[in-house]
Amino acid sequence: MKVSDFIVERLADWGISRIYGYPGDGINPLLAAINRSSQSAQQKDQEIEQDQAIIQDQESIQDREREKAPHQAAPRIEKFDQSNPIEFIQVRHENMAAFMACAHAKFTGEIGVCMATAGPGAIQLLNGLYDAKMDHQPVLAIVGQQQRAAIGTGFLQDVDLPSLFKDVAHEYVHMAMDSKQVRHLIDRSIRIAKAERTVTCIIIPNDVQELEIETKVSREHGRSYSGIGYSSPRVIPHDKDLQRAADILNSGQKVAILVGAGALRATKEVVETSNILGAGIAKALLGKAAVSDHLPFVTGSIGMLGTEATEKMMNTCDTLLMIGSNFPYSEFLPKEGQARGVQIDIDGRNLSLRYPMDVSLEGDCKETLAALMPLLQYKENRTFRTDLEFAVSEWWKTVEARAYSEATPVNPQLLFWELSKLLPERAIISADSGTSTAWFARDLKVKDDMMASVSGGLASMGCAVPYAVAAKFAYPERVAIALAGDGAMQMNGINELITISKYWKQWIDPRLIVVVLNNQDLNFVTWEMRASQGDPKFEASQDLPAFNYAAFAQSIGLDGIIVARPEDVVPALQQAIVSQRPIVIDVHTDPNIPPLPAAPRDDRASKGIRIVHAQRRSGHTEATPGFNWSGAQKHISQIASRYSLLPIKITFVPT
Ligand SMILES: Cc1ncc(C[n+]2csc(CCOP(=O)(O)OP(=O)(O)O)c2C)c(N)n1
Numbered sequence: 001m002k003v004s005d006f007i008v009e010r011l012a013d014w015g016i017s018r019i020y021g022y023p024g025d026g027i028n029p030l031l032a033a034i035n036r037s038s039q040s041a042q043q044k045d046q047e048i049e050q051d052q053a054i055i056q057d058q059e060s061i062q063d064r065e066r067e068k069a070p071h072q073a074a075p076r077i078e079k080f081d082q083s084n085p086i087e088f089i090q091v092r093h094e095n096m097a098a099f100m101a102c103a104h105a106k107f108t109g110e111i112g113v114c115m116a117t118a119g120p121g122a123i124q125l126l127n128g129l130y131d132a133k134m135d136h137q138p139v140l141a142i143v144g145q146q147q148r149a150a151i152g153t154g155f156l157q158d159v160d161l162p163s164l165f166k167d168v169a170h171e172y173v174h175m176a177m178d179s180k181q182v183r184h185l186i187d188r189s190i191r192i193a194k195a196e197r198t199v200t201c202i203i204i205p206n207d208v209q210e211l212e213i214e215t216k217v218s219r220e221h222g223r224s225y226s227g228i229g230y231s232s233p234r235v236i237p238h239d240k241d242l243q244r245a246a247d248i249l250n251s252g253q254k255v256a257i258l259v260g261a262g263a264l265r266a267t268k269e270v271v272e273t274s275n276i277l278g279a280g281i282a283k284a285l286l287g288k289a290a291v292s293d294h295l296p297f298v299t300g301s302i303g304m305l306g307t308e309a310t311e312k313m314m315n316t317c318d319t320l321l322m323i324g325s326n327f328p329y330s331e332f333l334p335k336e337g338q339a340r341g342v343q344i345d346i347d348g349r350n351l352s353l354r355y356p357m358d359v360s361l362e363g364d365c366k367e368t369l370a371a372l373m374p375l376l377q378y379k380e381n382r383t384f385r386t387d388l389e390f391a392v393s394e395w396w397k398t399v400e401a402r403a404y405s406e407a408t409p410v411n412p413q414l415l416f417w418e419l420s421k422l423l424p425e426r427a428i429i430s431a432d433s434g435t436s437t438a439w440f441a442r443d444l445k446v447k448d449d450m451m452a453s454v455s456g457g458l459a460s461m462g463c464a465v466p467y468a469v470a471a472k473f474a475y476p477e478r479v480a481i482a483l484a485g486d487g488a489m490q491m492n493g494i495n496e497l498i499t500i501s502k503y504w505k506q507w508i509d510p511r512l513i514v515v516v517l518n519n520q521d522l523n524f525v526t527w528e529m530r531a532s533q534g535d536p537k538f539e540a541s542q543d544l545p546a547f548n549y550a551a552f553a554q555s556i557g558l559d560g561i562i563v564a565r566p567e568d569v570v571p572a573l574q575q576a577i578v579s580q581r582p583i584v585i586d587v588h589t590d591p592n593i594p595p596l597p598a599a600p601r602d603d604r605a606s607k608g609i610r611i612v613h614a615q616r617r618s619g620h621t622e623a624t625p626g627f628n629w630s631g632a633q634k635h636i637s638q639i640a641s642r643y644s645l646l647p648i649k650i651t652f653v654p655t
């Protein structure tokens with residue numbers, strides 16, 4: 001047996017059924033092996049089908065015999081299972097393969113696998129791999145390399161791959177120099193990725209892939225005889241620590257809960273805990289789908305992209321319970337000393353990192369909450385929660401009002417507001433890094449049965465479409481929705497529409513909806529520049545060329561609709577939801593709707609005002625036709641007065 005065939009077989013033994021990748025001579029033998037395995041599986045399936053046809057014939061003969069002479073009939077013949085080959089999904093760019101492997105891990109909890117050739121292919125994997133690393137997803141990158149003799153000679157595509165991957169896959173990156181290594185390289189790279197929830201990488205020179213591998217092994221000094229299989233442990237803190245945590249939570253009167261990705265599989269426990277404690281629940285970006293936005297005590301997102309209800313909760317709580325979150329912006333948590341803190345995280349390294357916690361519990365969120373709950377006392381005084389519920393209902397009124405506020409041509413908040421009402425059951429939603437993240441975090445209402453993700457820690461543009469593609473492969477019966485920026489589409493989303501057009505017919509439910517926020521601007525950065533430095537928009541870096549996303553979709557056999565008027569938003573979404581093929585909704589959104597922080601602290605609101613100021617002074621009004629000056633002035637003055645930020649003077653300097 002060849003090493004390449006062994007690798008494919010071993011991956012299948014580990015339960016891996018799909019690899020996202022792109023070919024090249026560094027991995028040609030591996031690709032040939034995947035092909036051989038799927039052909040032999042097809043052949044096996046045909047044989048099975050033939051066998052089953054024979055079995056059925058025999059069974060019907062036997063059934064007739066049984067009816068005649070029940071005790072003399074032959075025993076029933078066992079049916080075989082269908083074989084399960086590894087599927088190779090060809091993407092447009094290796095970065096997309098890595099994003100898809102990451103999304104596969106995020107949405108399924110299984111390991112994601114991507115594959116690339118030596119040199120350029122390997123290099124292009126990096127961004128998506130960092131996305132997985134920073135969001136703690138198990139992903140294995142299998143990378144080809146030139147033949148061993150060429151390494152270090154400056155040969156074609158001779159890149160020092162162990163060094164290249166040393167950071168992103170630092171838990172385990174190794175190159176196979178001998179066929180005897182391959183078994184443990186596969187086993188260890190998968191086991192470590194799963195155990196550490198991280199990225200691992202194995203590099204297989206193409207001549208090693210061609211070597212014969214001994215399948216009957218004798219014991220040898222220095223060999224490792226590794227095995228298959230990994231079960232994640234049950235991680236629960238000690239009883240005494242649970243009791244210390246319970247004491248703090250029981251003594252608090254105003255408990256704020258913050259959930260992150262670690263709480264995604266603990267929805268029931270989080271909600272029950274919050275009910276006992278009379279707490280509100282805020283969500284970090286990656287915890288968006290941990291609890292439903294339809295619950296009246298869920299205050300929504302936190303931070304720059306946060307809600308006013310969350311802000312209120314964090315400012316007034318006396319106890320903070322952080323569950324599975326490594327939310328980075330400490331300034332949005334309570335002030336040090338304001339609240340006592342309890343944190344639960346599966347990774348001890350994340351504990352007491354952003355806020356000095358009184359009790360840090362290393363444990364699985366679901367299991368730890370289940371063990372903690374019996375120690376918690378029901379809070380009779382529900383005033384804090386009632387106040388929060390009022391703040392939440394007010395917040396949603398604000399969101400609705402903003403959605404219907406004037407815009408040219410379409411208000412992106414309107415799009416997200418209407419989408420919330422129309423989201424299909426069990427939808428899987430992804431958003432890009434850009435303003436779509438802001439509206440996804442703040443405006444979109446998800447339900448319990450949905451999944452939703454973004455590139456969290458890396459905040460990379462271009463994840464929305466590949467995430468949605470991976471969602472469709474993992475759950476072809478569910479609707480996937482990608483909320484993408486036009487910059488992200490031009491970066492890679494357009495290309496990945498081609499991947500969608502290649503594969504969609506094999507999905508049992510073909511609905512994959514790509515919503516493009518076509519504002520012809522790298523809008524989030526435009527607003528960052530305005531807000532943080534008070535700088536005007538730098539057109540050379542920010543303006544995007546026009547592109548007809550809907551027409552492009554149609555040209556490759558997908559559906560495409562342009563939405564250029566607010567009244568077309570709902571009909572377009574409705575059409576997408578019943579569409580019989582993947583669809584691109586190209587929404588011409590207004591770049592002048594500021595994704596401002598909900599509740600500006602320190603001088604952020606004043607900067608918001610300087611935004612307008614700076615832009616007005618620098619004479620950029622012409623460059624942003626349709627800018628609603630009076631609307632912007634009203635909006636900013638409302639925010640300023642709400643947070644007592646006057647004496648800021650709002651003046652508009654005529655240009
Ligand atoms: C790969 C990558 N490059 C650059 C950035 C910096 N960045 C963050 S948001 C953004 C603008 C996104 O523009 P677009 O996709 O058009 O979305 P919009 O904000 O306009 O909705 C940029 C350039 C990034 N996060 N990722």
Ligand SMILES: [Mg+2]
Pocket residue numbers: 485486487517518519520521522523
């Ligand atoms: Mg844009």
